[in-house]
Amino acid sequence: MTNEKLDTKRHSLAHIMAASIQEMFPEAKFGVGPVIEEGFFYDVHLSRPLTPEDLQAIEKRMRDKVKQNLRFERSEMPLDQASEVFKNMSQDFKVELLRDLKTRGTTAVADLGDSNLVGSNVNEVSVYKTGNFTDLCRGPHVKETGEIDPDSFRLTRVSGAYWRGNQEREQMQRVYGVAFDTKKELEEYLVRVEEAKKRDHRKVGRELGLFMFHPWAPGAAFWLPKGTTLYNTLANYMRGILFPAGYVEVKTPLIFNKALWETSGHWSHYRQNMFQIASEEEQMAVKAMNCPGHYLVFGSEVRSYRDLPIRLHEQTPLHRNEAFGVLSGLTRVRQFSQDDAHCFVMPEQIGDEVERLLGLVRRVYSDFSLPFEAKLGTRPAEFLGEVETWNHAEAQLKQALERANVPYELNEGDGAFYGPKIDIHVTDAIGRRWQCATLQLDYMMPERFDLKYVGADNAEHRVVVIHRAIFGSFERFIAILIEHYAGAFPVWLAPVQAMLIPIADRHAEYCKQVKERLGSAGLRVEIDSSVERMQAKIRNAQMQKIPYMLVVGDREQEQAAVAVRLRSGEDLKTKSVDEFRSIAREAIEQKK
Ligand SMILES: [Zn+2]
Ligand SMILES: [Zn+2]
Numbered sequence: 001m002t003n004e005k006l007d008t009k010r011h012s013l014a015h016i017m018a019a020s021i022q023e024m025f026p027e028a029k030f031g032v033g034p035v036i037e038e039g040f041f042y043d044v045h046l047s048r049p050l051t052p053e054d055l056q057a058i059e060k061r062m063r064d065k066v067k068q069n070l071r072f073e074r075s076e077m078p079l080d081q082a083s084e085v086f087k088n089m090s091q092d093f094k095v096e097l098l099r100d101l102k103t104r105g106t107t108a109v110a111d112l113g114d115s116n117l118v119g120s121n122v123n124e125v126s127v128y129k130t131g132n133f134t135d136l137c138r139g140p141h142v143k144e145t146g147e148i149d150p151d152s153f154r155l156t157r158v159s160g161a162y163w164r165g166n167q168e169r170e171q172m173q174r175v176y177g178v179a180f181d182t183k184k185e186l187e188e189y190l191v192r193v194e195e196a197k198k199r200d201h202r203k204v205g206r207e208l209g210l211f212m213f214h215p216w217a218p219g220a221a222f223w224l225p226k227g228t229t230l231y232n233t234l235a236n237y238m239r240g241i242l243f244p245a246g247y248v249e250v251k252t253p254l255i256f257n258k259a260l261w262e263t264s265g266h267w268s269h270y271r272q273n274m275f276q277i278a279s280e281e282e283q284m285a286v287k288a289m290n291c292p293g294h295y296l297v298f299g300s301e302v303r304s305y306r307d308l309p310i311r312l313h314e315q316t317p318l319h320r321n322e323a324f325g326v327l328s329g330l331t332r333v334r335q336f337s338q339d340d341a342h343c344f345v346m347p348e349q350i351g352d353e354v355e356r357l358l359g360l361v362r363r364v365y366s367d368f369s370l371p372f373e374a375k376l377g378t379r380p381a382e383f384l385g386e387v388e389t390w391n392h393a394e395a396q397l398k399q400a401l402e403r404a405n406v407p408y409e410l411n412e413g414d415g416a417f418y419g420p421k422i423d424i425h426v427t428d429a430i431g432r433r434w435q436c437a438t439l440q441l442d443y444m445m446p447e448r449f450d451l452k453y454v455g456a457d458n459a460e461h462r463v464v465v466i467h468r469a470i471f472g473s474f475e476r477f478i479a480i481l482i483e484h485y486a487g488a489f490p491v492w493l494a495p496v497q498a499m500l501i502p503i504a505d506r507h508a509e510y511c512k513q514v515k516e517r518l519g520s521a522g523l524r525v526e527i528d529s530s531v532e533r534m535q536a537k538i539r540n541a542q543m544q545k546i547p548y549m550l551v552v553g554d555r556e557q558e559q560a561a562v563a564v565r566l567r568s569g570e571d572l573k574t575k576s577v578d579e580f581r582s583i584a585r586e587a588i589e590q591k592k
Helices: 002-022 052-067 080-089 092-104 182-199 200-205 225-245 256-265 289-298 347-367 387-403 442-446 474-485 507-519 534-543 554-558 577-589
Strands: 039-045 073-078 124-130 133-134 151-161 171-179 254-259 277-280 283-286 310-314 317-319 335-345 370-375 410-413 421-427 432-443 452-454 460-462 465-472 498-502 525-526 550-551 563-565 570-576
Touching: 002 039, 002 124, 002 133, 039 151, 052 151, 052 182, 073 080, 073 151, 073 171, 080 092, 080 124, 080 133, 092 133, 092 410, 133 256, 133 465, 133 570, 151 182, 171 182, 182 200, 200 474, 225 310, 225 335, 225 347, 225 465, 225 474, 256 283, 256 289, 256 442, 283 577, 289 310, 289 335, 289 442, 289 465, 335 347, 335 474, 347 370, 347 387, 347 432, 370 387, 421 563, 432 442, 432 474, 452 554, 465 474, 498 507, 498 534, 507 525, 507 550, 507 577, 534 550, 550 577, 563 577, 570 577
Parallel strands: 370 410, 498 525, 498 550
Antiparallel strands: 039 171, 073 124, 124 133, 151 171, 254 283, 277 283, 310 335, 317 335, 335 465, 370 421, 421 432, 432 465, 452 460, 550 563, 563 570
């Protein structure tokens, strides 16, 4: 079944839900009821707030209606006649929409986010009747409700919303539902939601002491010692991947004169998303991306074709002035860093460079056990440059994807206006997809910044820039990893890799020696010197998802050994300190 068919079912259920609400609350006035990811909602104005019991009752009525195999009956009528129909039913919001439609055309409903509301012809509208419920709608719907599995949907929650998103207007109740093709898929979804709640990076991050936030720095994380360890481990891992692949690291300024942003075009198009700073002499802005700084670095010297590709990597912080209301954990922040790089290449090097890049992408994601897939976005309707250049670039990207053996989907017209792109999506341990890596060709910035190289013909040529990131932002990638691993990081990433647990005070000194020995071998080890009993210490270490617990009593101390337990509860028995060191080193090496 295609998504379109499923969306039709979901949207049809919004009607069925509204019909059920109307039966229970005859005074109900309806706003809009669009399809959303995994389901639908309907905005409704009622005399009292809906309770969880109401939701259950509505859901039951919906189920009954679905079983009655109701038909969706369509009729078309002129605007004025439709206004009469909805006026007689006291559906004031629909009447308002029809009035706006008459005076302002489809732009009147553009802000409502409901593509089903009306079609492009605004002189006539279509109206659908299901049972006793009539709604203004363009369709499409299922023919009959019998097409819907009565056990495949669930009403999930109610939230507040203003009519037309306007705080001066009526307060509506937004009733949400989820729906799938089958009961089984619905159940799988509900399990996934529960699992996702348990893994929520904001919750797990707090429990594991990785990061915190403070109202005085909205959207900017405080990385606590353990979180900083994790962050730095990832940062250095990425350096270890990129340096052998021919990248060099740079650090460019965080704050730039607006002249830079004017040259890049961000001043006119992106200024409101940047933090601006007035300094003594100039208008400045904090960088929201590294690209323009890298252009200045590239342009600072005469570049020969023999020097290309030049690959500049940078991890310094970026700031974007995101609206307060959208900030969320580590996934929507104002301050972040990327594993960013810009590759400056000759046009004929695009294919090779992209193939190498896809090789790096494959290697990185396999180290995190994240399966991935690619989408190739091609020339949009409005584009910069020559069609020929685009065709050449797209052909090189396709070949690179094929040579790198990366399965991909073609997204016709989804490229940026200045070049085609490849987006990479990963799938986490509970089946959710996240966009991480991007790879964007850019023909525009080399023009704006006059970036060129001297070719073998001794003439000057334009370079092509490839913007690319594999993690994306460290902040967001860490959020994904926390949820992917449910906080139980593999040994190489775990902020604390082993916890030493002395059984009695007399083992404390020996524990210190072991910690020092393991520490000098590069392992991150701590000692639990609390007064709690051994079992409680083991439980604490398990809660902290520490990969190894090393219990030390008289026998271990005598034998220069540790009793090794895994966080899963598995008992590896007594190992000499050297044996344990090898076990841990091997796990780290194999990224386990
Ligand atoms: Zn509809
Ligand atoms: Zn860039």
